[in-house]
Each structure stands twice: as C-alpha cells, then as structure tokens.
Amino acid sequence: MSGGNPATPGRRRVPAPGGEVSGGNLAARQAQLVAALVAGGPLPPGFAAAPVEAARRALLRKRAGDVARHWPLLAAGVGDAWPATFAGWAAGRPTNGSLRDGWDLARELRDRGTLPPLGAEELAAREAATRYDGRTAPRPRRLPAVARAGGAVAAQLAGRVRLLRPAPR
Structure with missing residues (x-):
C-alpha cells in the first residue's frame, strides 16, 4: 500500500x-x-x-x-x-x-x-394537515385545523384534508 x-x-x-x-x-x-x-x-x-x-x-x-x-x-x-x-x-x-x-x-x-393559485391550494392543504415551524421537521396535526394561503382555505378533520375554498384565479 x-x-x-x-x-x-x-x-x-x-x-x-x-x-x-x-x-x-x-x-x-x-x-x-x-x-x-x-x-x-x-x-x-x-x-x-x-x-x-x-x-x-x-x-x-x-x-x-x-x-x-x-x-x-x-x-x-x-x-x-x-x-x-x-x-x-x-x-x-x-x-x-x-x-x-x-x-x-x-x-x-x-x-x-x-x-400562484395552485401553489396556494397546495400550501393551505399542507398546513392544515401538518405542523411546520420552519426550523424542525414537519409533524402531522392531531387536532382539527384550518389553514389559509393566498385566498385558499383548507380544513383537516380526523386526518382528512378538504379544500373548502379554492384560491381565486
């Protein structure tokens, strides 16, 4: 060697x-x-x-x-x-x-x-389902949650996320 x-x-x-x-x-x-x-x-x-x-x-x-x-x-x-x-x-x-x-x-x-509207809907759905503070890894939410982004509104209840209002186009 x-x-x-x-x-x-x-x-x-x-x-x-x-x-x-x-x-x-x-x-x-x-x-x-x-x-x-x-x-x-x-x-x-x-x-x-x-x-x-x-x-x-x-x-x-x-x-x-x-x-x-x-x-x-x-x-x-x-x-x-x-x-x-x-x-x-x-x-x-x-x-x-x-x-x-x-x-x-x-x-x-x-x-x-x-x-953009599609991104707003995706962000609202993610934030309704998952807790993320920008520093630590995202964690699933256990309690019901509502999230808004760019006019889109999403809700999470019992682990299911629904888009309540789409972002304005």
Missing part, C-alpha cells in the same frame, strides 16, 4: 495544496467546496470558477426537480419560470430537504404576494 498509513490500513493520505499531508486541511477544503456548491459560499482557493459554477447550477436544477416532485402544484403554478424561480430562491441557501425547501419557498412566495 504505497502512501498508506500503517495505523489506518486502506486509507490514503492526500497532499494538501502546500505539499504537506493533512487530513484536517482536506476536510476543511471539502467543506468549503460544498459550501460554494450548495450554500452560496465563496470559491475556495485552488478551484477553477467555471467548473464549480457549472456544478452549482446543475445541483440547483436537480434540487428544483426534487422539490417539484414534492410540490407538483406549486411547480405547475409557477410554470416555465419554475427552474429560475427556485434557483433564485435557493442560490444562497443550503437544502433542508425537498419537502421543507418547497414549503419555505411557498411561504416566501405567499409573503411576497406572488404565490
């Missing part, structure tokens, strides 16, 4: 940019690269800007597709502008998972007054 460490067989030590071998430095550089790719962090030294930017855009498109699978009415309501709308919102945010990312985006669009 050339380059291996006898204390940890099978693991190779990788030289850092200055030539020294340091596992902690590699981990820090990997964390910087991940932050640049998914959380809007600065480009770490030693990386070419164009390939990192291309990878970042590809990851945003992938995230947009994943969120659209969890929030199909929101994505359909936004229409052809969905990839750009999602990418603009997500560009500087690390993911919280597709379900929560869609929820956070829908709430932000609602607060801005730009939530």
Whole structure:
C-alpha cells in the first residue's frame, strides 16, 4: 500500500495544496467546496470558477426537480419560470430537504404576494394537515385545523384534508 498509513490500513493520505499531508486541511477544503456548491459560499482557493459554477447550477436544477416532485402544484403554478424561480430562491441557501425547501419557498412566495393559485391550494392543504415551524421537521396535526394561503382555505378533520375554498384565479 504505497502512501498508506500503517495505523489506518486502506486509507490514503492526500497532499494538501502546500505539499504537506493533512487530513484536517482536506476536510476543511471539502467543506468549503460544498459550501460554494450548495450554500452560496465563496470559491475556495485552488478551484477553477467555471467548473464549480457549472456544478452549482446543475445541483440547483436537480434540487428544483426534487422539490417539484414534492410540490407538483406549486411547480405547475409557477410554470416555465419554475427552474429560475427556485434557483433564485435557493442560490444562497443550503437544502433542508425537498419537502421543507418547497414549503419555505411557498411561504416566501405567499409573503411576497406572488404565490400562484395552485401553489396556494397546495400550501393551505399542507398546513392544515401538518405542523411546520420552519426550523424542525414537519409533524402531522392531531387536532382539527384550518389553514389559509393566498385566498385558499383548507380544513383537516380526523386526518382528512378538504379544500373548502379554492384560491381565486
């Protein structure tokens, strides 16, 4: 095993940019690269800007597709502008998972007054069925609930959600 460490067989030590071998430095550089790719962090030294930017855009498109699978009415309501709308919102945010990312985006669009009617109906139904505070994982509601979003009203009773009033079109 050339380059291996006898204390940890099978693991190779990788030289850092200055030539020294340091596992902690590699981990820090990997964390910087991940932050640049998914959380809007600065480009770490030693990386070419164009390939990192291309990878970042590809990851945003992938995230947009994943969120659209969890929030199909929101994505359909936004229409052809969905990839750009999602990418603009997500560009500087690390993911919280597709379900929560869609929820956070829908709430932000609602607060801005730009939530499309289909998205409003989907958000109202989700909020009637599930409790989500924006920080912790969503939890099913146990008690009856009514939720409103963008003119849509949904109610949950005994685990069933009904759209009482659709959003104005």
